Amino acid sequence: MEVAERIRAHSIQLTAAERRVAEAILAAPQAVGFGTVADLAATAGVGAASVVRLATKLGFDGYTDLQACIQLDLTSQLRPAAERILEAGEQATSEHAATEMANVRATLDAASDAATSSVVERLSDLARPVVVLSGEASAGVTHQFLSQLHQLRADVSALAGSEVAVRRDLAVLDGAATVVVIDLRRYERWVLDAHQIVQQRGLWSAGLTDSMLSPIAARADVAFVVAADSVGPFDSHVGTMALLNLFVAGVASRLRDTAPDRLAAVEAAWRERGTLTDTT
Numbered sequence: 408m409e410v411a412e413r414i415r416a417h418s419i420q421l422t423a424a425e426r427r428v429a430e431a432i433l434a435a436p437q438a439v440g441f442g443t444v445a446d447l448a449a450t451a452g453v454g455a456a457s458v459v460r461l462a463t464k465l466g467f468d469g470y471t472d473l474q475a476c477i478q479l480d481l482t483s484q485l486r487p488a489a490e491r492i493l494e495a496g497e498q499a500t501s502e503h504a505a506t507e508m509a510n511v512r513a514t515l516d517a518a519s520d521a522a523t524s525s526v527v528e529r530l531s532d533l534a535r536p537v538v539v540l541s542g543e544a545s546a547g548v549t550h551q552f553l554s555q556l557h558q559l560r561a562d563v564s565a566l567a568g569s570e571v572a573v574r575r576d577l578a579v580l581d582g583a584a585t586v587v588v589i590d591l592r593r594y595e596r597w598v599l600d601a602h603q604i605v606q607q608r609g610l611w612s613a614g615l616t617d618s619m620l621s622p623i624a625a626r627a628d629v630a631f632v633v634a635a636d637s638v639g640p641f642d643s644h645v646g647t648m649a650l651l652n653l654f655v656a657g658v659a660s661r662l663r664d665t666a667p668d669r670l671a672a673v674e675a676a677w678r679e680r681g682t683l684t685d686t687t
Contacts, residue, residue: 410476420464427451427452427457434516437617438513440618458470506637510635514634523653526613526654529585529611532585533561537560539564539565540587541590542595545644549651552648556654556658559670570600573601577605585613586613587612588615589616591616592621602622602623612628613629615650616630631650633646633650
């Protein structure tokens with residue numbers, strides 16, 4: 408990231424307050440890229456003037472210019488795999504680990520308590536069916552999320568298939584349903600079209616996507632920015648998985664009165680048939 412390079416180049420010139428702002432930027436660039444001066448100042452625990460001074464010291468024409476550079480950095484990280492593979496060299500395990508851990512930290516740091524609580528509250532409401540829309544790239548982590556959530560509660564499903572099937576299922580979806588939409592740039596057209604129908608029907612949705620400027624974030628009632636940087640040609644989804652795990656943990660906590668019986672029934676069914684084993 409250009410902003411990260413500028414911070415490193417000017418690190419010895421930064422005051423203590425400016426260093427805290429710089430650390431906040433590096434920890435959660437997604438939040439900074441689409442937040443305000445006040446948001447960044449509050450995160451860093453400094454005054455707004457320190458944010459502006461850092462931007463100037465890094466060579467930007469104020470906070471807006473800094474923010475635009477961060478947005479451009481984030482966009483460049485989500486280029487097609489065919490472009491990225493030409494630039495990728497052999498990466499050390501430590502670099503890969505640092506990148507993935509940064510994805511998790513940035514994703515979770517950018518998730519506000521209020522937004523997380525609203526999603527968990529709806530996912531925990533047994534009167535509300537849960538439906539997930541996901542692009543192909545995030546299908547794996549989505550499957551894990553659905554599997555875990557289904558063990559805690561009923562009425563959990565993925566919506567996918569032909570346009571006929573998607574439009575049919577959306578047309579009859581319970582108006583009280585909670586819809587979770589997951590996709591990163593470049594977005595799958597059917598996911599965007601389905602989300603538009605969700606919005607037109609007045610259904611509540613949470614969006615997990617790459618930026619607050621994405622069409623998914625624009626249509627969602629609450630949106631979460633996922634960090635997806637990678638040392639390889641494909642986007643990382645460890646940040647997405649970490650966020651979904653956070654939701655599942657919250658649901659499990661809220662459903663302490665009902666989930667244990669459901670989990671016990673699942674475990675009993677597995678034991679009865681010897682479905683799982685620790686031996687070869």
